[in-house]
Structures are given as C-alpha cells and as structure tokens.
Amino acid sequence: MEGNGPLSGTPAPVGLILASRNPHALDSVACRIIGIPGDTVPTLSLAEERGLIEGDPVIVGDDPALLTIAPFRLPDTTRPAGLLMKLSRKVLARFQRGSRFLLPYPEILSSACIGCGACVRICPVKAASLHGRWAEINLSQCIRCYCCHESCEEAAILLRQGLLSRLILGNRQ
C-alpha cells in the first residue's frame, strides 16, 4: 500500500515476500525498496543507536537494488532527515506546545466525511467530535497521534503541515 494508511492507502502490489529474524533489518530493506531513507524512520534510527542492526543486512534471495519501486508515494507524515529537522525536533521536543506547530495536524475534508464517527470513537483525548453530518477536530486538544486519520475509511482526514514546519522546511503540500 502506498500513500496514507493504514485504511485509506492505495494498494500497490509488489509481488515480494520479505522475512527476517531481525525486524529492524527487514524494515531497513523494505524502506530501501520503496525509497524511504532509513534515517527518517525513528524506529530504525533508534535500533541502529542500540546496536540492534549491525551493518548492512545480509540478503538471501533477490537483490533489493533490482526491486526498487519508484515512484512510491510516501505518507504525508514522512519528514525530511536533514540536520535542520533533527535540531528543530530536539529544540521543540523541549517545548511540547511548540512541537505542535512543527508536527502535521489533522484536517477534516468535509466533502468526503460521511459522519460515521470512527474518528470520534478512536480519539484518545476526545479532540474529535461530530457536529451534524461532519466531524470536527479541536486542534488545541489534539495530541497529533493520527489515530483518526488512520481509522477513517473515507480518507476524509488529511494531514496538513504545521505553520512552523512550513516556515522551517518550506511548503511541501
């Protein structure tokens, strides 16, 4: 599946079966195939820091370089890996309120919303609510977990770049 998920992504059959004893090694190979730089994936960076991936994974089977899928549409939450982004994260992590301006925020696409309420039921902080036929999100309550975005089968919840993120990283939407 490519694009935003896990419910509303677009199926992208690749015809591969990947398996490994080391889940991080498997993720790094999968990322390579679909064109996600490993250092933009927090779990991979941390796994590397903790020594859970040692060097390049040994591939038994087809060469991933020959299997590269391009272009593969990445989710809207994908962030660049540059030094500026890392610094911004460190600085803003100290200021929870500030990080809200850096992280993408959910926005309801009212033309697609059918008022099913799935986002309301799943929101852990009750920031999503139904008003008439449409859902609404109270961004001052929202903790940017994106459960609503992932649970919406109508792809009616977009992820927009925050203001600070647009200023620092440029407009990518």
Ligand code: SF4
């Ligand atoms: S889950 Fe999607 S379709 Fe359902 S109420 Fe929320 S935004 Fe609307």
Ligand code: SF4
């Ligand atoms: S991103 Fe998380 S906290 Fe924010 S509205 Fe969606 S489910 Fe609620």
